Amino acid sequence: MSNKSENAMVNLTIDGQDVQIEAGATIIVAAEKLGIKIPTMCYLKKVSTTGACRVCLVDVEGVDTPVTACNTVATDGIVVTTSTPELEKQRKDMIRLMLVNHPLDCPVCDAAGECDLQDICFDYHVLDQPFTAEDVAVAKITDWPLIENVPSRCVLCEKCVKVGYELTGIGDFRVVERGDKAYIGRKDSNQIDPYIEGNAVAVCPVGAMISKPFKHSARSWTLDKVASIGFAGGSLEQVDLNVKNNKLYRITSQDDVTINDGLLSFDSSFGYGFVNSTERLLAPMVNQGAVEWSEALKTVVAKAKELGGEAIAGLSSARLTVEENYLFQKLFRAGFKSNNLDSEARFGMQRSSEQLSKVLGLRGASAGIEQIAAADAVLVFGSDITSEQPQINYQIQKACRQNDAQLLVVNMRQVRIAEQSNCFLNYVPGSEAALAGALTKLIVENGQAADAFLKKYVKNTADIKKSLAKVNVEKVAKAAGVSVELLKEVAVALGEASSVALVFGGDVTKSAQCVETTQALANLAMVSGALGGDAGGLFPADEKPNMQGLLDVGVCPESLPGYQDYAKGSAKFAQAWGVAALPEGGMNAEQVLAAIEAGTIKFLYLAGTNPLVTFPESGRWKAALKKVEFLVVQDILSSELTELADVVLPAAAYSEKSGTYISCDNRSGLLQKAICPAGEAQSDKQIFAQLLEGMLGKSQSLCNQTILEELAGLTDLFTEVGVSGETYLSSCVKQGYAPAAAALTFSACAAATPTKGLQLISGKMHAHTGVTSTYAAGALEIAPEGYIEISVADADKAGIADGAQVSVKSAVGSASGVARISGYVPQGILFAPYHFAGLNIQQVVPTGQNTVAVEISKG
């Protein structure tokens, strides 16, 4: 019998009012239901109770001394009184104790104005202090990165400890020392890819945890909070942009409003500084000289008309909104008469998305990410999920803690989440698809396949056995470098789970085996029953905030918005856009690169994307960009790229514009303009609209709703367009995923093609997202430059010391940077973050891959 899991209800009386709550809930929850506010300093609904402050004392009939409302489980029939003169006196004394040696530095404390201690002292008229004691508080801790800890202000509520441990799983705060000296410490870690728990600042009720980037910059009450969306991770991180005088000061969020429940990514906590960077592009430029907007736009239009659509190509970005990307492709197809348009998705999510659509009829995730928290087993396949999509990580943490989910991690590196896993399959690159196939086979062999689902929805059920017969589990395990026992254990965990959440990320979508692995994961999802039911699902993760929205609007030569075949649908769009016809053909990014090299593409338009750093074979791109006759760079920050540009169009950052982002799980959210664009910058939407006008001579609406309605009219993407929501807004509703009977395809199982020799993986690191964060002082404070992570064994073999300068060389290029010796990469694997122009590791990586065979040398 459990006090928690039964759905039984409990009746109790609080201050004379009857209330019913779920068994296992605490008195404070019941009081909240009645609208009775019990004062507390340490209670935080989203983490386990602490009972530290002892302020929430209430009387329960029959119990001799007061009990704490926050962590006392209400039992049936109890009679609670929340306020008596004696209780008020005790609460007041508790507050007085809390104030013993609390410094009187409220005037310079960042928490002033939003300090729970200030409020509670005020509410309780705490005007005197009968207690005195020697001040033994530990001195202010200033040597942590990004966070300053002021123990003398701390009330030891442990909210920071718990939010980091229970909800992100990676925060490392804990109580150290004894007695009044006790304070919040953290492990002194020398991690290569450090994580600093920004949520600690967010949940601190006083001024103990202070954000260094925000410190002493603004009084909280002078800041306007604009509800918007975070700029990293494809899960609509709902945030409040705290602004004043047209400047972004910090990013906060609110509990209890959406599934994110007030949790912030590292990026929102500390990485937002690029918005205020001195490197922001403030004025349009032609030939590197500042010009008026009209001139810059005129130059672009004139050149486009001069060269004609066949010579023009453009690349856009998953940072741009749905409306912007819609206008981008419209500008290209209707305005420039060019179908040579693409994006970074070409090298990643687009390939996965195509496969999921082909075999499952699925775009994006099969369910809302909150279904991850409800799953019995979570498989994280080829994703550094804590870094790629922190909000998915939060759901995984919930699954593990609240739902006792089995966590199974499959990765080439020991990514953070691997440390928490029940099983970790550390595979050799090239064995991804085969591993997923082996798991599928084992589940079927164990008799644990979701047979009813397969029977109803899979059209080629007969192929399942046939394809799996070819899979040799032992051989796969050997090729992948994992133990058969562990592989079997993972399969049993997936098979036994009544619901499975399957999360995959960049190591799948960007890999050479993306197609096969996606198909294999789709097989695994079907067989493990991940696609049915109200828990679990299949979740493709991506670090970019609007990757799904980018895909949805067809920024690629092969499809029009709403995934409509380009050739088939172009007449419809031409008509809608009022042009005679859309151009034929079309080149993708890879073909564009070749065409620039061949001299057939003469005009390249880059909107919010930087191939010099982020695209594979970035060295080849650099040569091509130098060669291209006319380069338009529309971006927010100056870089080597803008230096190459013939025309620079300064764009508004995400905090300076409005528009729609679509999350990986097909929810939509509305970016809100919180400040004016820097300098003369304009939103991408404005720029595209003006160019479109310049090309077509017709006006283009800038209204998000109008653009979305146009998009909705041409596609079946949305079931509804229109702003909804209270705090955090949404602009449209997308169709949910519901597979049709006999519509899914079980794909053939791919064999392992394990790589040999030293392999380099390029990927995302925690502190950074794309290239923009390398302009954010906060992110740079903990991760200032690129590096090449190497195992102890490989370092020893090559005689490389930690911090030494090394070079890596592949068939397509070489790069050099500092070596960091680590236990997180196995022997045979190197890892390098792709964000840094200095290291520029993408020079080494061939197109369509994220791993490459390299040689490493000193120097």
Added chain:
Amino acid sequence: MGAWVLQEVILSEIVFSSWGRKIVDNRKGGEADLASLKLKLPTEYLGDSKVRAFMGWDGVVLLDKDTDIVAMAAEYMKRVQEKHCCGKCTPGKKGTRVLQDTLARILQGYGEEKDLEIIQNLSSLLEDCKCTLCMTSVIPIMDTVTHFRDDYMAYISGGRKPKYAGGYRDKLTAPCMDKCPAHIDIPAYIEDIKNYRFDDSLATIRERMPIAAVCGRVCPHPCETACRRALVDEPISIMVLKRVASDHEWMHHKPAPKLTKPPTGKKVMVVGAGPAGLTCAYNLALQGHKVKIIEMLSEPGGTVAVGIPDYRMPRHLLQREADNIAALGVEIEYGVKLGRDVSLKELKQQYDAVFLGTGAFKSKPMGVEGEDAGYDGFSSGGINYLRAVALNEGMKTPKRVVVVGGGNTAIDCVRIALREGAEESILVYRRTRNEMPAESYEVDDADEENVKFEFLVNPTRLVTKDNKITGVEVIKMELGEPDDSGRRRPQPVKGSEYVIPCDMVIPAIGQDPDLSYLDDSDSGIKQTRWNSIVTHGGTMMTDDDGVFAGGDCEYGAMTVVVAVGHGKRAASVMNRYLTDGKAILDDDEALEDAVNSLGVFNDDENIPVLGGLHREHQPKIDGPERATNNDEIELAMPESQAVVEADRCLRCYRVAMVAIDK
């Protein structure tokens, strides 16, 4: 208790006592002594100093009138605040600091009379503490303020100067922690579980016990009989929470930490890889000593491995624990028996110290006719039957099996017999179910598996045909007057004999240590009249210098957790013996034994906590079908449920302190 001289032996006057909330004040005459108060408080400390006063969660005991009680109160509060208070609640963190400083101020001559009011006010605020550590620490302080007010006033207005005792020694305890023979810091490991920190929880357990997987499953958990939560609703599932912590590491494929100190160059031999031996070896290895274990069986675990069936204690987990210990550099050699393959004398010559953890493997005879005639179908004893099954020694279990006895081994035998193919498995016990020493839940489990019980009967004769068992003759018994154990003595009913037909009889009425290896040694190791080894003063050292003993061979057949406690204590003393040449207790151990003798749990206490919460139970495989295999019956408690259960813990810490003359 050698380091301590118990009050039952030597009478001692007491000056004042408020212990147990009962005030005895002999300052102006009176003759009450510790014995008359039934206070089992030692008067001597570690053999060479005298106890002058004692302060703790339930009051103050003053033995020497010259003790400066105010100075002692100040010292006590200082230690509570600076050494023990976790800081995790406002009144504890701040309140005890204010108390410490207020008492210090008084001692320094800067006190005012209103400080006494502050102390009083704070002590009522501290009743709202998160746990009982700081909460109970004000009890002795308030007793001194109430009953020694003159002494306080002498400081406040009389300029008295403090007169410190020769020394103060303090000890953190809790009722559960005290009752646990291994003295695990139970509140700490439960709090870690409450905070989802399963690895930290296991680390806390491992400070006292390297085989948490075992004691998380088959411990008789005496701690739970001392759980204060039981006074509110039901005791905490302390044992099961230990399993949760232990299983977490195993189920996450995490390696056990290896934190050994640098090698000392000392060599230790541990005889027996049972719970006592493994625990001793583990702790010695952590200290940097080179340890070798010899084990007569072919696998680790001793009685746990071959005496506890796999459905209660899967042996692969026992093996995992042994592997973790071996990973610290401990060598384990199997199939080597002391007395047969090697002599104690040889071991003593080759090693710097020896620990004997040889268990109790000799079955007690039933004392019935034909018992030693070597009949086919008569087992030499329950423990041997279990071992033969566990080690796959070709033991054939026939259709009808009778097991004689009422303890855990008997229960294990009837249940194993079912799993080994017996169609009928019958337990014969001379008293009733109520008097069975076996754990009651295990008796219930056996019942559910269709074991048959014959209560109030005692075997009188083996019935045989062609040298083969065909039945056992039993006589009916009735319960008479209580015996020494408090249980009613069974007496035979004349002429009530009858025969239970069967193919096999397994006597399981107890085991003794087999100490034949001492026979030809000149070690001087003394034995008790129950064939167990004598050790001294809680040091676990035998009469032979450098030879230690613990577990069943020292105590007689007892529990796993007693063996673990012995192994840990022995390792601790052996470490001192190996480094300083002295086999003595340290302060912590001395006080551990002292508070244990005094008793920490008080079942009369009224606890002002809202109860009404059930104890959480781990799921279990149902009914008779489980008796068809050896799979573990008790399933792992989901971690989220463990967190809910852990949240019920009242964290009943207490701080004890003695003032001694030296």
